[in-house]
Amino acid sequence: MAALTTSVAPHQGLRVDDKLVAATSGGDDCATGTGVFLLVRNTDGSSKTVTLATPQTVDGDLAVADRTFTVAATAGIHVIPVPDLYRNPATGRAAITYPDGVTGLSVCVVRVP
Numbered sequence: 001m002a003a004l005t006t007s008v009a010p011h012q013g014l015r016v017d018d019k020l021v022a023a024t025s026g027g028d029d030c031a032t033g034t035g036v037f038l039l040v041r042n043t044d045g046s047s048k049t050v051t052l053a054t055p056q057t058v059d060g061d062l063a064v065a066d067r068t069f070t071v072a073a074t075a076g077i078h079v080i081p082v083p084d085l086y087r088n089p090a091t092g093r094a095a096i097t098y099p100d101g102v103t104g105l106s107v108c109v110v111r112v113p
Helices: none
Strands: 006-008 028-030 036-042 048-052 067-071 077-081 094-097 105-111
Touching: 036 048, 036 067, 048 077, 067 077
Parallel strands: 006 105
Antiparallel strands: 028 094, 036 077, 036 105, 048 067, 048 094
């Protein structure tokens, strides 16, 4: 699992095409919080699924389902908010997996203050 670096967007904007890195087949993790976004670009010919683990439970033992996002094939950059809801208490970061594989997937994390 690779730890994705968070880029902070300055007031004049942030160029992200040079911040995208290849998604890791074993999954990635990233910071969480207000204004944190996972940007995903899919250049593959088929859509891909990105899953954010939801570590919370309700009523003491009922697990909250993980959140999946479908990223269309060759459709530009998909923006996924990563609030503290996805923060794993053990690591302090959100766990990201790619069940459809990582071919053509690149990712970066941006925080907008």
